[in-house]
Amino acid sequence: MAQGNFALVPRLDGVAIEHQLAGEDHRAILLSQTLTKLEIARIRDWEGSPSKYLLCTLRRWIALHGGKSVQTEFALDATISNTPDRYSSEDINPARLYLTVDPESAGYIVIGPTLERLKRVHSRLPVTFYNLVLGAVNRCMRAYDYRDASERVEMWREWAEGEGGPDQYEIPDVESCIPAEMKQEPLKAGDLRELVGRMQNDDLRRLIEEAVRLDRISGRLQRPEISEETREAFMDSNPPLPALLVSFKRNDSISGCFEEEGQALLEVSPEPSFIVEIDPENAGSVQEAFDALAVLCETMAATSRLAALLPGNKEEG
Amino acid sequence: MRRRSRKPKITREAALAELALMAEGRHPECNTITGRFIRDPELQQASKILHDAIQGESYRQPRSDITPAPPAWLLPA
Numbered sequence: 566m567a568q569g570n571f572a573l574v575p576r577l578d579g580v581a582i583e584h585q586l587a588g589e590d591h592r593a594i595l596l597s598q599t600l601t602k603l604e605i606a607r608i609r610d611w612e613g614s615p616s617k618y619l620l621c622t623l624r625r626w627i628a629l630h631g632g633k634s635v636q637t638e639f640a641l642d643a644t645i646s647n648t649p650d651r652y653s654s655e656d657i658n659p660a661r662l663y664l665t666v667d668p669e670s671a672g673y674i675v676i677g678p679t680l681e682r683l684k685r686v687h688s689r690l691p692v693t694f695y696n697l698v699l700g701a702v703n704r705c706m707r708a709y710d711y712r713d714a715s716e717r718v719e720m721w722r723e724w725a726e727g728e729g730g731p732d733q734y735e736i737p738d739v740e741s742c743i744p745a746e747m748k749q750e751p752l753k754a755g756d757l758r759e760l761v762g763r764m765q766n767d768d769l770r771r772l773i774e775e776a777v778r779l780d781r782i783s784g785r786l787q788r789p790e791i792s793e794e795t796r797e798a799f800m801d802s803n804p805p806l807p808a809l810l811v812s813f814k815r816n817d818s819i820s821g822c823f824e825e826e827g828q829a830l831l832e833v834s835p836e837p838s839f840i841v842e843i844d845p846e847n848a849g850s851v852q853e854a855f856d857a858l859a860v861l862c863e864t865m866a867a868t869s870r871l872a873a874l875l876p877g878n879k880e881e882g
Numbered sequence: 883m884r885r886r887s888r889k890p891k892i893t894r895e896a897a898l899a900e901l902a903l904m905a906e907g908r909h910p911e912c913n914t915i916t917g918r919f920i921r922d923p924e925l926q927q928a929s930k931i932l933h934d935a936i937q938g939e940s941y942r943q944p945r946s947d948i949t950p951a952p953p954a955w956l957l958p959a
Contacts, residue, residue, distance in 0.1 A: 591905070598901045601894065611897040615904065 569757030590647055592662050593619055596845035605847055605855050619645055625647075630859040631866025638869035639808055640669040641706075643858065645843070649795050649801075652834035655777040655796055664837040664854045666861060668706065670825075672869075677744065677813035682769060684746050684792075689743065697776040699811060701783035702868055705861045706808035706838045711747075712806075714739045714775055714822035737818035737825075744813060748869035775871045783864040788842055789853050804829060805838040809868070 589701035595617040600606035600622055611851055623643060628634075637640060645655050649663040675696075679689035700710040718739050725731040752760065757773070764770040812819040840858050842851040903909035907921050919925050 594904045595902055598898065598905065601901065608892060608897050611892055611900075613900065615901065697949050699949055 570761065574620065576620070583881075592647060592660070592845045593681040596662060596843065596851065599845060599848055599851045600855075600873050602743055603852055603855075604852070605832060614753060626855060626858065627862055630862035632862060634866035634869045635862055638872050639673040640672075641808065641865065642667050642669050649798055649835070649837065649842075650834060652800075655798070660824060660844065662843040662845050663795070663837075664841045664843055664858060665837040666706070666858070667835075667837055668806050668873045671709065671807050672809045672810065672872070674811045674872050674875065675813070675815050675878050676811055680744055680746065680813070681774065682766075682876060683772075684744075686764060686766070686769060687747055687752070688816070689749045689752045690760070691746040692749050693757055696751050696778050697780045698868070699780045701776075701864060702809055704783045704786050705864045707805035708809040708811055709806045709826075710811040711739060711743050711813070711819050713826075714819040717822045717826055733757060735822050735857075739808060739818045739822065742813050742817045742819055768874075772871070772874055775867070775874060779864065779867040779871055782860065782867050786857060786864070787853070788839075788857055789850070791840060795840070795842060799836045801833065803833045803835040804831065805836045808838060808865070 593615040602798040683690040
């Protein structure tokens with residue numbers, strides 16, 4: 566073609582100079598096929614683009630499982646991606662997709678006034694209620710509570726020991742925020758049922774029933790095991806971002822610790838709050854992932870509904 | 883009066899057939915020049931070799947030494 570010491574390229578007459586194509590990932594095509602076969606995706610959402618189809622399916626699935634209720638208390642973000650880490654573009658396994666859910670901000674529950682009322686019914690009812698609610702949420706997403714704050718305070722104390730002693734620093738007093746009833750043994754399921762049957766106060770009985778329901782919903786979660794390869798990708802990551810903050814009083818030391826910790830939460834990229842690996846060709850794997858997402862949404866929706874019933878939760882000050 | 887949706891109804895079989903064509907790379911969208919390029923590692927490799935060769939040549943030769951191109955030929959950028 567070219568002769569001598571120069572390079573020439575033939576002019577491409579009649580050929581467009583620039584081509585654009587939104588490339589469809591092969592995995593998105595396979596997942597679209599599987600979701601269609603499983604009837605999780607709805608044919609009327611198909612417009613010729615697998616990625617748009619997946620987005621529609623994901624949105625519809627969330628809406629079907631209480632998305633609207635979830636939004637009243639939580640700001641969560643669900644994604645299907647070819648990388649497990651939303652802060653990195655590294656494609657660690659070309660055959661796999663990842664369903665992740667992360668909070669954009671944390672919901673806030675002030676639980677103290679509820680515990681105060683429950684204490685009047687039975688001294689072990691507050692800790693029983695607290696464990697039911699927090700246990701249910703923690704199965705799906707991370708909730709930040711007095712235990713995280715106490716751990717943080719312990720860390721600050723250890724650090725202060727080597728820097729002139731804890732007296733030199735203003736360390737929040739988390740211990741004094743924790744109601745004494747929280748140190749009691751929770752009631753067993755049978756005892757709780759019996760107590761609820763005898764309860765005179767309809768509002769409090771409803772609260773307990775909702776907490777038991779929440780625990781039951783969340784207990785359905787079967788989160789598939791994460792592979793070693795994916796776990797390795799998060800070896801140096803921060804803990805997951807909390808989706809919920811629970812304190813006993815508004816703006817107490819627990820929320821103070823949360824604020825303080827929040828400053829550094831994104832200094833290193835965090836682990837996803839919820840992650841399920843998907844083999845897009847495998848119907849079992851896809852069904853498992855979408856079932857897990859459904860339970861997560863229903864749990865967070867039930868938590869939102871319960872939060873709206875808690876006395877004093879939404880009061881200012 | 884409500885307007886009727888003009889979107890044609892697609893069947894499950896038709897959507898699955900379209901997805902199967904996409905998965906196999908036989909969908910019309912896969913046969914555009916960029917569609918073929920995205921799917922073909924040899925095309926990508928060939929274009930990289932060509933790009934590197936042109937780049938290397940432009941570093942080796944000062945710009946003024948390049949013989950002016952005849953009309954109808956396009957110099958590499």
